[in-house]
Amino acid sequence: MFGGVALNLHGLARATEDLAIFVAPNADNIARLRAALRSVFADPDIDQITAEDLLGDYPAIQYVPPTGLFHVDILTRLGERFAYADLAAEVIDLDGTPVTTITARALYEMKKDTVRAKDRADAEALARRFKLGDS
Amino acid sequence: MPVRKFHDISEMEGNTWREPGPELHAAIRRVWEFAAKTVELRFPPGVYRHRSIEELDAQTERWAQANFDVFQARKQR
Numbered sequence: 001m002f003g004g005v006a007l008n009l010h011g012l013a014r015a016t017e018d019l020a021i022f023v024a025p026n027a028d029n030i031a032r033l034r035a036a037l038r039s040v041f042a043d044p045d046i047d048q049i050t051a052e053d054l055l056g057d058y059p060a061i062q063y064v065p066p067t068g069l070f071h072v073d074i075l076t077r078l079g080e081r082f083a084y085a086d087l088a089a090e091v092i093d094l095d096g097t098p099v100t101t102i103t104a105r106a107l108y109e110m111k112k113d114t115v116r117a118k119d120r121a122d123a124e125a126l127a128r129r130f131k132l133g134d135s
Numbered sequence: 136m137p138v139r140k141f142h143d144i145s146e147m148e149g150n151t152w153r154e155p156g157p158e159l160h161a162a163i164r165r166v167w168e169f170a171a172k173t174v175e176l177r178f179p180p181g182v183y184r185h186r187s188i189e190e191l192d193a194q195t196e197r198w199a200q201a202n203f204d205v206f207q208a209r210k211q212r
Binding site for chain 1: 148151152153154155157159160162163165166167169170171176177178179180181182183184185186187188190191192194195198
C-alpha cells in the first residue's frame with residue numbers, strides 16, 4: 001500500500017479517492033491480486049487485470065469497481081525511479097488486519113520530487129512529522 | 136473534545152497527526168465518511184490501462200474535473 005491510504009495509516013487522516021497498491025511483478029502475485037479483488041467484488045472486469053499487461057507495456061492499471069465510488073491504482077513499477085524491490089515496507093495492523101504499507105521514509109522519497117502539489121504537500125507533512133530530510 | 140488554543144496556525148498542523156491505533160482508525164473513518172457525504176465522487180467502472188504513471192495521473196485528473204463539473208452543476212440547480 002502506498003499513496004494517500006498509506007499516509008492515513010502512518011497517522012494523518014485525510015480523504016482520498018484511490019487505493020494505491022504496488023504489487024510484486026510476477027504472474028502468481030497478480031493472480032492473487034485478482035483473487036483478492038474477486039473476493040470483494042463480483043465483477044468480470046477483474047479478469048482484464050493481467051500479468052501480461054502489468055509486466056509488459058502497462059505497468060499502471062486503474063480499476064474502478066461497479067460501485068464507482070473509488071478507484072484502485074495498481075502499479076508494478078513507477079518510471080525509472082521506483083520498482084517494487086526498491087520500496088521499504090512495514091506491516092501495520094488495521095483493526096486486526098495486517099496491511100503491508102510503504103514506510104514513512106519511502107513514502108516521503110516517493111512524493112517529494114513529484115509534479116503534483118498535493119504530493120509535495122504530503123512530503124512536507126511527512127518530513128515534519130517524522131523528522132525526515134534528504135538521504 | 137476539549138478546546139485547544141494555538142499561538143500560530145503552524146502549531147495546529149501537528150495536531151492533525153495521530154499515533155497508529157484505534158483512535159487513528161476511528162479518525163480515518165470519520166474523515167472518509169464526511170468526505171463521502173460532502174463531495175459525492177463517482178468514477179466510471181472498469182479497468183484502465185496506462186503505459187506510465189503520467190498517463191495514470193492524467194486519467195485521475197480527468198475524473199477529478201468531471202466530478203468537479205458535476206458538483207458545480209448540482210450546486211447551481
